[in-house]
Amino acid sequence: MRLxxxxxxxxxxASVTLMLAILARLTKRWQAVTRIRSYYRWFYFASAxxxxxxxxxxxxxxxxxxxxxxxxxxxxxxxxxxxYLVFYHLPLVTAMTMSLILAWxxxxxLFRTREK
Numbered sequence: 001m002r003l004x005x006x007x008x009x010x011x012x013x014a015s016v017t018l019m020l021a022i023l024a025r026l027t028k029r030w031q032a033v034t035r036i037r038s039y040y041r042w043f044y045f046a047s048a049x050x051x052x053x054x055x056x057x058x059x060x061x062x063x064x065x066x067x068x069x070x071x072x073x074x075x076x077x078x079x080x081x082x083x084y085l086v087f088y089h090l091p092l093v094t095a096m097t098m099s100l101i102l103a104w105x106x107x108x109x110l111f112r113t114r115e116k
Contacts, residue, residue: 017050020095050092053092
C-alpha cells in the first residue's frame with residue numbers, strides 16, 4: 001500500500017509538470033496575440049524543477065522494497081535529510097511559488113472585473 005501511494009504521488013508530480021508545460025504554451029500564444037511581454041519561459045523552468053522533485057521521489061521509491069524487508073532507508077534518503085530537502089522540497093516550493101506569481105501576473109486579468 002505504501003508503494004502504491006508513493007507511485008501515485010509521483011504521478012501527481014508528473015501531472016503538475018505537464019500542466020506547467022501546457023500553461024507555458026498557452027502563455028506563449030497569448031503573448032503572440034496581445035504583443036505584451038510575457039515570461040512564459042519561467043513556466044518551463046518551474047516545470048523542470050517539479051520534474052527534479054519527481055525524480056528525487058523516484059529515487060526514494062526505489063528503496064521502498066528494501067524498507068519492506070526490514071531494513072531502513074539509507075541516511076541520505078530520510079525525509080529529514082539534506083538530499084531530500086535540496087532535491088525535493090526546495091525545488092517543489094520554488095516551482096509552485098514561481099508558477100503562482102507568473103500565473104497571477106499573466107492571467108490575473110481573467111479575475112479582475114471592470115465596473116463603469
